[in-house]
Amino acid sequence: MKNAKYIALAAVAAMAMTACDDEKQLTLNADEAHMLEEITFHVSPTLPLAVGMDSTIAYSVGPETATNKNIIFSSSDEEVATVDQDGTIHAKDVGRAIITAYGEIGFPVFNANASVIVNVIPEIIKATQINVTNTTPAGEDGKYYVSDELQMAAEILPADHTYDRLIWSTSDASLASVDENGLVTCLAMGDVTIYANATDKSGVRGEYSLHINRMVNAERVEVEPLAEGLCINQGSVELNVTYYPADATIGSVTWTSDDEMVATVYRGVVTPRGFGTANITATCSETGQSVTIPVEVVNGLYIWNAANQWAGWICSNDQAPDERGENVWRVHFPSTTGKWRRDIKMDVNNNSMFTMASERPVLAIKCTIPKGGDNTWDVRDSGNPHDKAGYDLPDGTRLIMIDLTSKFGEWATKTHDFNLFQLKVADIPNANVDPAAAWYDVYWIRTFRTADEAKAFGTADAQ
Numbered sequence: 001m002k003n004a005k006y007i008a009l010a011a012v013a014a015m016a017m018t019a020c021d022d023e024k025q026l027t028l029n030a031d032e033a034h035m036l037e038e039i040t041f042h043v044s045p046t047l048p049l050a051v052g053m054d055s056t057i058a059y060s061v062g063p064e065t066a067t068n069k070n071i072i073f074s075s076s077d078e079e080v081a082t083v084d085q086d087g088t089i090h091a092k093d094v095g096r097a098i099i100t101a102y103g104e105i106g107f108p109v110f111n112a113n114a115s116v117i118v119n120v121i122p123e124i125i126k127a128t129q130i131n132v133t134n135t136t137p138a139g140e141d142g143k144y145y146v147s148d149e150l151q152m153a154a155e156i157l158p159a160d161h162t163y164d165r166l167i168w169s170t171s172d173a174s175l176a177s178v179d180e181n182g183l184v185t186c187l188a189m190g191d192v193t194i195y196a197n198a199t200d201k202s203g204v205r206g207e208y209s210l211h212i213n214r215m216v217n218a219e220r221v222e223v224e225p226l227a228e229g230l231c232i233n234q235g236s237v238e239l240n241v242t243y244y245p246a247d248a249t250i251g252s253v254t255w256t257s258d259d260e261m262v263a264t265v266y267r268g269v270v271t272p273r274g275f276g277t278a279n280i281t282a283t284c285s286e287t288g289q290s291v292t293i294p295v296e297v298v299n300g301l302y303i304w305n306a307a308n309q310w311a312g313w314i315c316s317n318d319q320a321p322d323e324r325g326e327n328v329w330r331v332h333f334p335s336t337t338g339k340w341r342r343d344i345k346m347d348v349n350n351n352s353m354f355t356m357a358s359e360r361p362v363l364a365i366k367c368t369i370p371k372g373g374d375n376t377w378d379v380r381d382s383g384n385p386h387d388k389a390g391y392d393l394p395d396g397t398r399l400i401m402i403d404l405t406s407k408f409g410e411w412a413t414k415t416h417d418f419n420l421f422q423l424k425v426a427d428i429p430n431a432n433v434d435p436a437a438a439w440y441d442v443y444w445i446r447t448f449r450t451a452d453e454a455k456a457f458g459t460a461d462a463q
Helices: 002-016 409-413 451-461
Strands: 038-041 046-050 054-056 059-062 071-075 081-083 088-091 095-103 115-121 129-134 149-157 166-170 176-178 183-186 190-198 205-213 220-223 241-244 253-257 263-266 269-272 276-284 290-297 313-315 322-324 329-332 344-346 354-357 362-367 376-379 398-403 415-418 421-424 439-448
Touching (some): 038 095, 046 088, 071 081, 081 095, 088 115, 129 190, 129 205, 149 166, 149 190, 149 205, 166 176, 183 205, 220 290, 253 263, 263 276, 398 451, 439 451
Antiparallel strands (some): 038 059, 054 088, 071 095, 081 088, 095 115, 129 149, 149 183, 166 190, 176 183, 220 241, 253 276, 263 269, 313 344, 322 329, 329 439, 354 415, 376 421
């Protein structure tokens, strides 16, 4: 009933915006009224509370120019938790409730941070100790310098504590800042302490003592060009950088990319973002000396192997284990009395596409999939292009390939997005699978320019 009341009030308020009152007229005209666009709760997504406890939500709204910044709080289950209109939550009974905030006037604001799950539990287990560690290695000299960034981590004891959220702070904000995730930025030379404060009212805090050394400005920098292009899904690459003088502070060099849709850069570490070429520039802040190198994210090149643990690929079901080791991805068949089957596929859907490029339209898998089954590529919008035989390699493994140029007439557009992309490993006769070794191994999955190129690469790899 409460919610219905609020909806009705909001509707009345909305109609009032069109009323002809010269002194109080509200319209949707941008010059006269601005709607509330954002509500942010400054709290963990899940909030544990003991029965009988109260907690007030800290929140902010935007934009600053909003005409009416009032919000309405509601609870999904008032038998578990109620909420006052100042954001104070009252825990009533063991259970779960969702506290949500809406704008008082206008359409409801559905912001990811505008709700919190309240778990009401019998009691709170408070922290007794917090151990803070620095996870960022120091340089070769074991020191940290002005402009360095350090990532803190915290262990909260006992292990079954209730609240995971910490509030990070610094003993001297002029020397070092710290964000809500424990990332410290060194601002000036001196000694500073970083604190991790419990949020369970225990008063417990952990600390880390840090000595910050003065910045040694780089006068000159050299960057070695990459010998080959980057693969978009193989992660970041650290450039080979030489600083002059040798003890120059890394943060005294500014790094930029002229196309962050292709690659981003942070302190000499390049991360591929999209196909193409970007120019990476390192500039000495003190002298202005700079050097630029091109970085190519090779169009259409994908590589999945042990190095990235075949990231993005999953099994079709969880009825049997799959093991991702140092060399192979072992996919076990689930127990069956009929023919053997277990597919592997890209973990994509309508909201997360996998994009292939025309420069490398052949996708090949080096594997030990048993012969004799209906091993097909199931690619949305293309039907099921069959590759039952595959290509035998010298080491007894097989390549199973698909050439997408034969499946898409619009391939001239250079790229194609897929929301289903899988290898169907189906209907393998019982006689072709040893029940004592009911699995197949995947060594790598790669894209190639042509099937012949894939065969040549696979043959060389199998020698």
